[in-house]
Amino acid sequence: MTTMRHAFLMILILLLPFGMADCSKSTTPQKSAKKASKTQNKPEQAQEKVEEEDPFKKEEEELFKTEGYAYEPGKRRDPFSPLVIVKKTKETKKQSRKLAVNAPPLQSFDAREFRLIATLSGKDGFIALLKAPDNKAYTVTKGTLIGLNMGKIMEINMSEVILEELVENQLNKMEPRQVILKLRKEE
Secondary structure: OHHHHHHHHHHHHHHHHHHHHHHHOOOOHHHHHHHHHHHHHHHHHHHHHHHHHOHHHHHHHHHHHOOOOOOOOOOOOOOOOOOOOOOOOHHHHHHHHHHHOOOOHHHOOOHHHOEEEEEEEEOOEEEEEEEOOOOOEEEEOOOOEEOOOOEEEEEEOOOEEEEEEEEEOOOOOEEEEEEEEEEOOOO
16 A cells, blocks of 8 residues: 555656646637747747757768778887787797696707716617706616607717707708717716
8 A cells, every 4th residue: 555655656746847837837829829920930040049059060960971980000000919029939939848848857958958978888788878957867778759859869879879850940841850969088
């Protein structure tokens, strides 16, 4: 019940200003005829006044008359290009491969960065002791994978280790390259 009363009161409150506006005007036939003749002339005058008073309308019409907006960059930079451009060189590619791949320690460095410390001969052939750039020593045998470019040890003798790896040439083709690690006499 109370909600119906509230709804009824709300409707009355909303319609009250409309009822008051109609009651305040007199509806005599003479005045209404005069008002009708005046209102017929007024819309034309009112439209002219509205057009004169609205300076933005002319600007809007001018904007809409154009075909569209075209971006002319001139010497401006491209707003969608990154501000910092990192150029990758061969060294940064190798470094990124080092960081990206969870490779064993022998495959984390370039093959030419290793130093041959010693060679040993045994029943199965020669064994070499290599020192990595991180100052750790590793023992290797024939067939061990070494280096960033998947180098493979081909031969070990008393004074050197010969390994072969695949490297990109200038034409972006893979070609084999031999790397020889020699034993230094002062060591």
